Amino acid sequence: MREPAPWHQGTWQSLTMQQHFAHAYLFSGQAGCGKRRFATAFAAFLLCDAPAAGIACDQCRSCHLRLAGSHPDLLLLEPEEEGKAIRVDAVRQLVDFISQTAQQGGRKVVLLRPAEAMNLNAANALLKSLEEPSAETYLLLVSDQPSRLLPTIRSRCRVQPLELPAPEQAAVWLSEQLPERSAQDCSLLLQMAGGAPLRAMALAQLDALSQREKVVEGIKALLKGQIAPSRLAEQWNPLPIELLLDWFCAWTLDLLKLQQGAVETAASADMDKVLGYMAKKVEIAQLLAWQDWLLEHRRLFASKANLNRVLFLEKALVQWKNLLERR
Ligand SMILES: [Zn+2]
Structure with a gap:
């Protein structure tokens, strides 16, 4: 990608038109807002020998190397698997890369994402290069959760928020x-x-729509007593847990708003009837306790805690169903 998302055009122009670039940038913003695309396009722009119309030309020698995935002066650091840490040998790669001179005689660019996936060793190696910047070397960090970065790293980067x-x-x-x-x-x-x-x-x-349809059907069957929580938990086990957690969090927020009379219809249109029915029955204290429990577990799953998914799902479904039963 040599162009940012269309909604980032304004930000792109004011960044690329500058006379001097910062040594390190931190691109932050909500997951899926287009940060990686923006940073990738910016890396291409920095490496291009003759940017045209404000973006990488895709024609020059440097662009050809980049498009072939073999640009010696571009280092991409990311976890081997989504959600895992950036490994220590990646840190050594980073240190080596920064100490070399540019092989194409121009700039060197490191693109690191997600920056919060660095372990402490990686972060310290990075910090060293931030403290002693080498000429014509640019560090581009991408993060959904900049608060999880070492403050010393954040403070040495120019933070560029990217909006939805x-x-x-x-x-x-x-x-x-x-x-x-x-x-x-x-x-x-x-x-x-x-x-x-x-x-x-x-x-x-990910085919999330048809999975969502199955999940909504499952919820309806659960509330009607047509399926046991343990059975449904097993059926849902193959689904991405972060999707299920996101959905339950969104439905819980909908329930709270409906229960408090803040809205008349749920934002989750496919669950509107179910949530409208539940909102008439739930008690606020119970709903808030459930929300705390749910958010705590979302945090645990996000931090890669080793939790038993089926057991978690079963507990969640039992509690969800119990919201309908006044204590
Ligand atoms: Zn080019």
């Missing part, structure tokens, strides 16, 4: 990317993605 598009712009963009999907599907995908278009695209690729 307006909802209408997100909807138009997504329907252009997914012409086979209905407007309703696109709007549900965006809602599941918290308004982040690239996250919505990833969800579409």
